Amino acid sequence: MERVTVILGERSYPITIEAGLFNDPASFLPLQSGDKALIVTNSTIAPLYLDTVVKSLEKLGVNVDSVALPDGEQYKTLSVMDTVFSRLLENNHGRDTTLIALGGGVIGDLTGFSAASYQRGVRFIQVPTTLLSQVDSSVGGKTAVNHPLGKNMIGAFYQPASVVIDLNCLKTLPKRELSSGLAEVIKYGIILDADLFDWLEDNIDALMSLDEKAMGYCIRRCCEIKASVVAADEHENGVRALLNLGHTFGHAIEAEMGYGNWLHGEAVAAGMVMAAETARLLGSFEQTDVERIKRLLVRANLPVHGPESMKPEAYIPHMLRDKKTLAGKLRLVLPTAIGQSEVKGGVAHDVVLSAIGCCLI
Amino acid sequence: MERVTVILGERSYPITIEAGLFNDPASFLPLQSGDKALIVTNSTIAPLYLDTVVKSLEKLGVNVDSVALPDGEQYKTLSVMDTVFSRLLENNHGRDTTLIALGGGVIGDLTGFSAASYQRGVRFIQVPTTLLSQVDSSVGGKTAVNHPLGKNMIGAFYQPASVVIDLNCLKTLPKRELSSGLAEVIKYGIILDADLFDWLEDNIDALMSLDEKAMGYCIRRCCEIKASVVAADEHENGVRALLNLGHTFGHAIEAEMGYGNWLHGEAVAAGMVMAAETARLLGSFEQTDVERIKRLLVRANLPVHGPESMKPEAYIPHMLRDKKTLAGKLRLVLPTAIGQSEVKGGVAHDVVLSAIGCCLI
Numbered sequence: 001m002e003r004v005t006v007i008l009g010e011r012s013y014p015i016t017i018e019a020g021l022f023n024d025p026a027s028f029l030p031l032q033s034g035d036k037a038l039i040v041t042n043s044t045i046a047p048l049y050l051d052t053v054v055k056s057l058e059k060l061g062v063n064v065d066s067v068a069l070p071d072g073e074q075y076k077t078l079s080v081m082d083t084v085f086s087r088l089l090e091n092n093h094g095r096d097t098t099l100i101a102l103g104g105g106v107i108g109d110l111t112g113f114s115a116a117s118y119q120r121g122v123r124f125i126q127v128p129t130t131l132l133s134q135v136d137s138s139v140g141g142k143t144a145v146n147h148p149l150g151k152n153m154i155g156a157f158y159q160p161a162s163v164v165i166d167l168n169c170l171k172t173l174p175k176r177e178l179s180s181g182l183a184e185v186i187k188y189g190i191i192l193d194a195d196l197f198d199w200l201e202d203n204i205d206a207l208m209s210l211d212e213k214a215m216g217y218c219i220r221r222c223c224e225i226k227a228s229v230v231a232a233d234e235h236e237n238g239v240r241a242l243l244n245l246g247h248t249f250g251h252a253i254e255a256e257m258g259y260g261n262w263l264h265g266e267a268v269a270a271g272m273v274m275a276a277e278t279a280r281l282l283g284s285f286e287q288t289d290v291e292r293i294k295r296l297l298v299r300a301n302l303p304v305h306g307p308e309s310m311k312p313e314a315y316i317p318h319m320l321r322d323k324k325t326l327a328g329k330l331r332l333v334l335p336t337a338i339g340q341s342e343v344k345g346g347v348a349h350d351v352v353l354s355a356i357g358c359c360l361i
Numbered sequence: 362m363e364r365v366t367v368i369l370g371e372r373s374y375p376i377t378i379e380a381g382l383f384n385d386p387a388s389f390l391p392l393q394s395g396d397k398a399l400i401v402t403n404s405t406i407a408p409l410y411l412d413t414v415v416k417s418l419e420k421l422g423v424n425v426d427s428v429a430l431p432d433g434e435q436y437k438t439l440s441v442m443d444t445v446f447s448r449l450l451e452n453n454h455g456r457d458t459t460l461i462a463l464g465g466g467v468i469g470d471l472t473g474f475s476a477a478s479y480q481r482g483v484r485f486i487q488v489p490t491t492l493l494s495q496v497d498s499s500v501g502g503k504t505a506v507n508h509p510l511g512k513n514m515i516g517a518f519y520q521p522a523s524v525v526i527d528l529n530c531l532k533t534l535p536k537r538e539l540s541s542g543l544a545e546v547i548k549y550g551i552i553l554d555a556d557l558f559d560w561l562e563d564n565i566d567a568l569m570s571l572d573e574k575a576m577g578y579c580i581r582r583c584c585e586i587k588a589s590v591v592a593a594d595e596h597e598n599g600v601r602a603l604l605n606l607g608h609t610f611g612h613a614i615e616a617e618m619g620y621g622n623w624l625h626g627e628a629v630a631a632g633m634v635m636a637a638e639t640a641r642l643l644g645s646f647e648q649t650d651v652e653r654i655k656r657l658l659v660r661a662n663l664p665v666h667g668p669e670s671m672k673p674e675a676y677i678p679h680m681l682r683d684k685k686t687l688a689g690k691l692r693l694v695l696p697t698a699i700g701q702s703e704v705k706g707g708v709a710h711d712v713v714l715s716a717i718g719c720c721l722i
Contacts, residue, residue, distance in 0.1 A: 041671045078439050082508070089510035092681060117478075120505065121596075144481065147451035149445070155481045235482075281467065320453060 002220040006227040008234060011159045015223050017216060021166040022052045025060040028125065030161055031098060033061025037091060039112040040084055041102040042071040045129055048172055053102055053166050055129070056179065064344060065091050069107070073254075073264070076106045076146050077277055078154065084114045095244060098123040098161070104177075105137035109155070112143030116158035126160045129169040131181025132265055133146065135188075135222035136243075138163050140230040150321045151251045165219060170210055175301070180265025182300040183246075185218060187272060188225045190293060191242045194339025196221055197296075204299050241343050245333040246271030249306075249356070252318035256310055269302035270359060277355035278347065279334040290308035305361045312356035316349060363581040367500060367588040369595060372520045376500060376584050382527040383413045386421040390457060391522055394422025399454060401445055401472040401614045402463040403432040406490055409533055414463060414488065414600045426452050430468070434615075434625070437467045437507050439515065439547060445475045459484040459522070465491035465538075466498040466625065470516070473504030477519035490530040492542025493626055496549075496583035497604075499524050501591040510629065511682045512612045518596055526580060531571055536662070541626025542662040543568065544607075546579060548633060549586045551654060555700025556655075557582055565660045600703050606694040607632030610667075610717070613679035617671055629719060630663035638716035639708065640695040650699050666722045673717040677710060 002017040031037060041050055046068040046338040057064045067087045069080055088097065099122060101111035108126050128138035144155025167270035170178065182204070182336030200207075201260065206214040226243070233240040249271030253262050276293055279285030294304045306315075319330060330352065331345045382388040390396060398418065402411055407429040418425045428448045430441055434608040449458065460483060462472035469487050476485035489499035505516025531539065543565070548559030561568075587604070594601040610632030614623050622708040637654055640646030653664045667676075680691060691713065692706045 078443055082439055085515055086510065087507060089514060089682060113478075117474075117515045117517060119514060120503070120518055142481070147446050147450060149447065153450060153480060154446055154478045156478060157481055321450060358376050 002216050004220060004223045006159070007231045008159060013160060013162050015163040015165065015227070017134075017165040017167065017219050017223070019167040019212060021164055022168070023056060025056045027164050028057055028060060028062075028100075028168075030123075031057065031060060031062050031125070033212040034063075035061075035098060036063040036093060036096070037065070037098040037100055038088060038091075039064065039066040039100045039102050040069065040107060040114070041066065042069050042107055044071040045103045045107070047130075049102060049129065049169070054057055054099075062339060065093070066176050066233065067108075071106075073106055073146070074258075076110050076144075078145055081110055081114050081117075081145055084111070085118060088118055091335060093118075093122075095119045095122060097124060100125045100127055101138075102127045102129065102159060103133075104128065105133040108133050108138050109142075109152070112141070112158055113145055113155050114338050116156035118141055121158070124158075126163040128163065128165060130173055130177055131170060131219075132177070132184055134165045134182040136226065139223055139226045140240075141234065146253055150318075151254055153321075163223075167212060167215060167219075170215065174264040176263060177265075178206050178208070178210075179301040180263040183265035183269040183272070183297070183302050185222055186267065186293070186296055186300065187243075187245050188222050188336060190272065190335050191245050191333070192225055192229075193221075194337075196225075197292075197338050201292075201296060203298065210302065242333055242341050244286060244333065245341060246273075246275050248319050248322045248330075248332055249274040249315060251322065252315040253306060253310065253320045257307055257315055262307065266303050269297050269300075269304050270304065273297070273304045274306070274355050274359050275332060276333055277358040278332060278352060279336065281351050282334070282344075282347075285335050285337070291336070305359050306356060308361055312360075314354070315356055319352070319360075363577050365581060365584040365588055367520070368592045369520060374521060376524040376525050376588070378495075378526040378528065378580050378584070380528040380573060382525055383410060383529070384417060386417045388525050389418055389421060389423075389461075389680050392418065392421060392423050392486070396459060397457070398426065398459040398461055399445075399449060399452075400402075400425065400427040400461045400463050401430065401468060401475070402427065403430050403468055405432040406464045406468070410463065410490065410530070414461075415530055426454070430469075430471075431650075434467055435619070436509070437471050437505075439506055442471055442475050442478075442506055446479060449479055454479075454483075456480045456483060458585065459486060461486045461488055462499075463488045463490065463538060464494075465489065466494040469499050470503075470505050470513070473502070473519055473521065474506055474516045477504055477517035483518070484522050485519075486523040487704070489524065489526060489571070491534055491538055492531060492580075493545055495526045495580050496542060497545040497587065499526075500584055500587045502595065511679075512615055514682075525585075526578075528573060528576060531576065537624060538542055538626075539569070539571075539643050540662040541624040543632040544626035544633070544663050545655055546583055547654075547661065548606050548629065549583050550606075551623040551633065551659060551696050552606050552694070552702040553586055553590075553700060553701060554582075555698075557586075557651075558699050563652075565657060567571070569661065603702050606696065606702055607634075607636050609683045609691075609693055610635040610676060610682050612683065613676040614667060614671065616679045617675055618668055623668065630658050631665065631667050634658070634665045635667070635716050636693060636719050638719040639693060639713060640697065642712050642716055643695070643705075643708070646696050646698070650696070652698060663672075666720050667717060669722055673714040673721075676717055677713070680713070
């Protein structure tokens with residue numbers, strides 16, 4: 001079993017990573033006999049894993065309730081959250097209940113914000129079932145729902161009590177979503193860990209074919225990097241912003257194309273190339289490293305161009321709504337080398353437009 | 362000027378109380394020149410005070426935006442909150458914006474939760490315009506919206522950066538709402554401060570006629586009590602629960618009658634009598650003190666009976682949804698003397714039903 005601890009004082013919590021955890025009641029600690037819990041999942045995951053998780057929790061003596069939401073980023077909204085609250089209230093869940101997020105990033109983000117808000121805060125456990133949520137969104141306590149005018153605009157910093165990663169989930173994950181998760185994995189290499197980037201160049205094929213040992217190592221390493229960044233800067237006042245490499249461009253793609261049409265990781269992949277091109281145009285990043293990033297993304301079956309239908313000018317209004325924007329000025333995460341990056345304020349719009357132009361097909 | 366500090370480490374903040382504060386730009390610190398802010402108010406308060414507050418903020422050099430919501434408890438919902446988020450996003454408010462709640466408890470609670478959630482948390486300032494919100498809801502960081510199945514069920518603990526109380530507001534406050542605020546004032550006397558209760562018996566008429574000196578003292582004293590309770594127990598794990606005297610019954614009345622038909626303070630007044638009767642039936646509170654409470658409430662023009670149309674049995678399902686409920690058992694705040702109270706678990710339903718029965722007309 002791989003194990004990582006997110007160190008946040010009294011709110012520290014464990015991440016456990018292993019194939020088969022869903023079948024083991026002990027995976028779901030700190031839940032214990034007599035506790036009440038609501039599993040929030042979606043209509044795709046429920047037929048695959050809900051029964052197994054419910055059985056393990058019942059063995060533990062937990063009073064389990066569940067709700068399955070429709071599947072998709074377009075359902076990560078306040079009004080869908082309201083259906084979770086209705087379920088909790090109809091079934092008399094008190095302030096001592098626990099929400100369990102069984103699904104990908106959408107379920108984790110929405111369930112986490114529901115847990116942060118229900119009766120002003122109840123316990124929750126992340127059980128991420130996609131590679132993307134395992135290496136990124138389930139760790140670190142960022143929870144949110146989308147608004148028609150911007151992604152993740154409504155939410156809370158709210159830490160889970162534990163994160164349970166069963167590697168077997170990846171066997172039922174569509175290949176396109178596996179690639180989407182690899183975009184965030186590659187991101188960690190670019191922003192903070194040149195060794196991880198090198199390792200990925202050697203092992204990307206093993207990951208694409210779900211080699212268990214390679215995948216276990218990869219997920220643990222990403223969780224370690226994420227945990228150390230979050231421990232240093234829980235509320236994103238500093239280093240945590242680096243985790244947003246490619247996201248300002250990527251969120252623009254997702255918002256413009258309609259949530260769910262481009263997968264998050266696909267939009268981030270194209271966005272990372274745009275960030276790299278921006279840095280290259282500013283003279284702070286090498287052309288050869290842009291090419292290394294693009295080659296690795298292509299091997300992971302990820303896009304290195306924006307959507308054909310989206311002109312560079314269409315990115316800017318979305319980008320100005322980014323949470324890093326201060327006093328109306330764009331602030332971007334840009335790589336300075338493979339394994340190093342910075343937050344750069346006041347980047348001129350024409351440089352950004354040119355960089356996006358470099359990424360047209 | 363009366364001034365109280367809520368002591369919560371780095372998140373400590375001042376409450377200032379004086380007639381005429383809205384006309385003084387310095388009232389709105391920590392806002393400063395160059396800041397951006399959104400005033401959230403309602404359609405009743407906007408024509409009375411919005412221009413004055415906007416002018417003061419503009420004198421300070423703040424870039425001011427405003428939105429007026431419909432007035433009433435029935436609008437304290439997630440979907441109305443969404444209109445605040447739309448306004449913020451349409452006008453490109455960043456993470457460095459400040460929300461200003463200009464209104465009563467509904468505006469304060471909804472704006473506070475909006476500030477807690479927008480981009481995972483922005484600064485906010487409470488500018489309470491009703492007696493109820495001045496002495497209670499604007500202080501202490503409890504923010505929330507209602508759900509059709511329960512009041513204040515969705516929210517956050519989120520502290521303001523300051524609270525600005527202009528006593529002149531009370532001159533335009535309907536008398537029924539003034540009385541509603543006095544219910545919470547009387548509550549402080551019952552639960553924690555026998556001297557305040559005595560003072561109220563001597564000064565209730567001065568308060569009813571808005572005597573400025575009496576009102577300034579009264580609001581300061583209530584804010585001091587609230588601040589000390591919040592400083593000792595921000596997240597309501599202990600002593601803070603005492604502030605809910607009468608509220609478990611009162612919320613049942615509000616929910617059953619439809620939010621807004623009984624004012625919050627009216628429901629709490631009837632609920633405090635029910636709590637006092639419960640304590641009397643349990644042998645822990647004197648009949649003469651029940652009578653003292655009822656006399657003072659009547660002098661403040663407040664109800665001492667529940668709604669005629671509501672049978673005792675109708676209270677229970679609402680009361681079981683109370684946030685103090687643990688493992689399905691009622692927990693109630695009950696007075697033990699004037700100026701003393703306790704949280705009592707496992708109160709039998711038939712005692713509660715009898716106590717409510719004592720309060721039928």
